[in-house]
Amino acid sequence: MENILLKIEGLSKKFGENTVLKDINMDIKKGEIIGLVGENGAGKSTLMKIIFGMPVIAETGGYGGNVTFDGKEVNFKSPFDALGAGIGMVHQEFSLIPGFKASENIVLNRESLKGNVFEIFFGERMKEIDGAQMKKRAAAAIETLGVEMDSDTLIKEMPVAHKQFTEIARELERSNTKLLVLDEPTAVLTEEEAEVLLRSMRNLAERGISIIFITHRLNEIIDVADRVVVLRDGVMIKEIETEKTSAHEITEWMIGRSLAKGQEEGEKNHSGTEVDLELKNLWVDMPGELVKDVNLKVYKGEILGIGGMAGQGKLGIANGIMGIHKTGGEIYYKGEKLELNSTYKSLESGLFLVSEDRKGVGLLLEMSIEDNIAYPAMEIKRDFIKRKLGGLVEWVDKSSIEENAKKYIEELEVRCMGSKQSVGELSGGNQQKVCMAKAFTMKPDLLMVSEPTRGIDVGAKKLVLDALKEYNRATGATIIVTSSELEELRSVSDRVAIINEGRVAGILSPTEDLVKFGELMVGVKGEESNG
Template identity: 55%
Template sequence: MECDYLLEMKNISKNYSGNQVLKDVELKVKPGEIHCLVGENGAGKSTLMNILFGMGVIHNTGGFEGEVYFEGEKVDVKSPKEAMQLGIGMVHQEFMLIPEFTITENIKLNREILKDNLVSRALGEKLKTVDFKRMNKDARKALDTLEINIDEWIKVAGLPVGHMQFIEIAREIDKQNVKLLVFDEPTAVLAESEAKNLLTAMKKIANSGIAILFITHRLDEVISIADNVTILRDGVRVCNKRAEETDVGELAELMVGRKIDIQNKQASKNISQEIILDIKNLYVDMPGERVKGIDLQIRKGEIFGIGGLAGQGKIGLANGIMGLYPSKGEVLYNGEELNLNDTKNTLKKGFAFVSENRKNVGLILDESIELNMIFTALNIKEQFLINLGLFKLKNFTKIKKYSMKRIKELDIRCTSSRQHVGRLSGGNQQKVCIARALTQEPDVLFVSEPTRGIDIGAKKLVLDLLLKLNEELGMTIIMTSSELAEVRSIADRIAIISEGKLAGILKPSDTNKKFGLLMSGIPLNKIMEEEA
């Protein structure tokens, strides 16, 4: 049956226990089209995709209203397996990789290619062996499509998150029957150069006839790559637009229902010359983000930005100082040497850390929001406890009051403070990570990729919060981010890391050219010479 649309979702509605999360939503995607789906966290994007993939969370809670058509035929997808059989693939925001498997093994998982051997020819097909040569060839082809230069036979364990994202995508495009690919925030973990490579690869995939449903919070990407864009807000489709007929400003306003303006509020701030953190010849052995001898001085009360391309060491700096990866060198905190490779001691000294890896480092997924918020402060500083002499009990009243305050401040979309963190959207999980760090009332706050996977409205909220902590409490904030524009919007100074070393320190007002040249590895002194 011929049909103009590959996918049609008509009048989709869904509620959870009386809470309407989708109402009469429509979505139409043509073959070979790149269709962007945008909206704030909690707008209903994840629920819509759960319906498309037949996830248990939908069917175990009463199903949904509306109709789904694929290639012109009405379908009732009951499981992700059925979705894959139809030709629907998905690249998840959170990784689904097995660390101890090679890249090839992850790409070909459950689709292994087998070959005959002497035993199988005699005793039957069940004794065939894996044809690694052919599997490696297929994996290489998928990786080359994405223009990622990494050997297919190495293990996933220890790779940077950017590489892991490409492997997730390579696994989907390797499948033979794929007709529709859903990309859920695929560029959220990628540096700018990697994101450009991915967008180029997505265009190649679409040109081959495969439709792409692209969920992203990076609105500039929407304008650069999309054919059409659908905007959701509070479970309702606000509108569908041709990407060429709109712009970033309009999309942002449609998403959040108000104008969003992130701008530098620090321009006139007087920074103390007192050095709070003096880093000397720091080395960090973090796979994919190694630091190779950095000297850096952080002033008390400033917001210090750290930028650079993926794999160049920018992520390794905070992870090394916080003791999450082996490090050596000298770090002076208020003139006193910090014990490296001792996370507990560093936390006790007055540091806090929001990791770029919220799933494995930042959160306890099977526990409540409120426990996640107070966990570190409870164990390191013994806060939120009632002292009964020989015994200490959790002060649940205080925990509840505190968590509700943070939920309101950070606009965490949840059912209650006791909801398990693992059931939150990625953006809301990130907010819990930030709340957890703030509970420790640190003097120095390291934040790595604080707005990763968060919509534009929530980004403003998080960045404004960092500014408030800095201005009102005098907190020193060291922010590492792949979103250079965001770093420049709030930082006082920005260090660019290249090849594990400090390439230079710039002001937020410095030219895009300076930032770009430093990130490409050209030394600051050479840039200054050319400008002179």
């Protein structure tokens, strides 16, 4: 018992009549990494809010059961109570000040001060900030994390990975931190950056810091966690050592059903030969993406997967086709040359992109679900517009907009309070479903989807991928899926193109040996290099 840092017994929580947690029993040892997984709505967030003392818990009647931390029974009423006890939490959304240096963010509200001559006359309020000492403290926290990072860098000038490391270093700089809760810390990271973070987590565990690691990337759970805890519908379904299970088995526990063979591998029966889209010597000036000279043919009615290592250019291709970033070369669509660098022309021609940046590009977060879904079709195709007097009088058909949204809310199982709810209030998985509904409402002949399942749970992943396959089957539309998840591409695609150093390294059947995909990703040339 003396090695147990956190113990939870018979924990239950209701919001009104809705039970969101029921009889949760779990513990975390000192220096142990626990992987916490479950679909959206499984109860993960509520459990973390209880552990971290979020006010919403007390404001809604508290919880049942007992929480013991470091040998003492606790009932935190605020995050300050949790921080004081030694619990740090890094949320999905960054809470950093962009204009401040990393060091200033790491010691924020705990700045080092030094005296001066004015203190003698005017008291402690005249002490000044000791920049050198703050930098020293920040550097020590970064060193504890085990990463290389300049603490003098401004947050706004940092890559995403360093912002994530700054968030974690801030929690570590609190001298009493014993437990870290990391909520989807790798969701915005590349594969290489995620591996650095996983190594850092192992370093922290070796120093005796316990970690609760929440992620949808089950392979990361297998790689780094000592045990995995699976929640489903507010109930703890399984607790098991990671070395005794697999990502596939965890997935089945999460969604409550077996994954049939066909669901994993998909049905890949396309054999068309008519070229729908052709790229010749395509280059795209997209920050962080290296698109140099892409030559590729996409056949009508197929689902083409595009994969590759981070930063090698896979995401830049669709962004270039849609004119979102400066592009050169030639694009031919349905036999005709497509005007470059014109998003409107691409949309008008029947192309549509579900962006990898759903919050920054894909959605209008302050607008309702129904307006987000209808907006592109209304602007580009003039759908949802009623007309009289030969088009002299026009007005928005609000009932059709609402009806269309309700249809997709039902079909895609969007968890929401209704079509008029703000998109910004939805979970990541449900926001992605709204992006898909928006695309389907446009009825594009060629649909491009980038990172369709990034940061969403396994149940939403399956639904999104199934929706793409069904749209392809029902309409005959051509689909290009770009993803960092190779298994995801193999499950839905007719062919998979691997991008390396800004070019097509090769194109493979999804049933090819994984080793061949790996060789192309690291630059070993494939048999088919130009589609």
